[in-house]
Amino acid sequence: MRNVIIVGAGGHSKVVRECLEQQGIYTIIGVLDNKYTSYEERDGQFRAPLDDFSQFKSNTTLWFIAIGDNKARAEVAIKLGDVSYATIIHPTAIVSKMATLEPGSVIMPLAVIQPDSVIGAHTIINTGAIIEHDVIISEAAHVSPRATVTGGVKIGVRVHVGASAVVNPGLSLGDDSVVGAGAVVVSDTEAGGTYVGVPARKLEK
Template sequence: MYLYGASGHGKVAAEVAEECGYNIEAYIDENPSKIKVLNYPVIHEIPPYNIEILISIGNNRLRKRVVNRGGLFSYVTLLHPKAVISKRLKIGEGTIVMPGVTINAAVKIGKHCIINTNASIDHDCTVEDFVHISPNVALAGNVYIGEGTHVGIGASVIQGIEIGKWCTIGAGAVIISDVPDGSTVVGNPGKIIKVKV
């Protein structure tokens, strides 16, 4: 398999891939100064044949841009063996689940998401495509997270909340009411400080 993106998130993704038993051929990265990461070679052009790949870019918008660009890709889904995951989880292609994560029953996670270290996702949550759930985030039951949203490190979301598309939830925020599309929310309780139209 290949990892598309040779920066910080790419290093973590490599270790998850190794734990899952994948043989990493190389990183793909457009930065010509990158030659080797974690003893894996970095190439600067996509091979002209079908490859297994994980997009290992932390930025949600860039990850979506790579997917929309297309290519001869079969997307890999990585579930770290030290994550505790319900057998009733539905998960999309290209998503990575880090060590220490807990995902409970009847959760739906979309494509190309990052569920980061020690996050907790309770029953009946929906996480749409290109979302990043940061380390130590806690989502209570029946939470909905819209496409492209980034939930910052240590944030907590009470049950039944809906967070819209392409939102930014600040580190440590406590979300107790619904959040509209494009909002940036910080604090405890969470307050909207900006809405990108």
């Protein structure tokens, strides 16, 4: 068992901790979040402010950033610097031996990752999402519950694919773009754009 420190104590963190415990290869030793104002120990784990993170760095401990917001997760990864990350895979997820999961990613229950796909660091593949073959997902993205990313799609950094959305084969989703829940993406998305509907159209703000 490897020791892990979890960063983030919100709703997403609950689901991450559940996956980690089910995986059975890591032990959570503490949770860091700025909602804690001082160090305390509870049920064999510590709680402490995130701003105190440097006190907890060690060569043997792994970290995991369990913050649902993509931008915030990416920023915390920069702040933490050169720590090593756990990769969390729920036991009911199906991950091809020919897929690559970068450290800090989480694969939630019932998700499927097909061959030759790459899941970037700090990326969330949420409950029941399907990542088909040859999909390249960059850092700190989030594919929400039951979304389907079909073959050969490229997903930029911090992209959010909403729940039950579909991304058609071979498309590219620009950095920081957002796909609304239930959308069907039929053409590339521009960086920073938000797309909704069937077929998906850019929201003009």
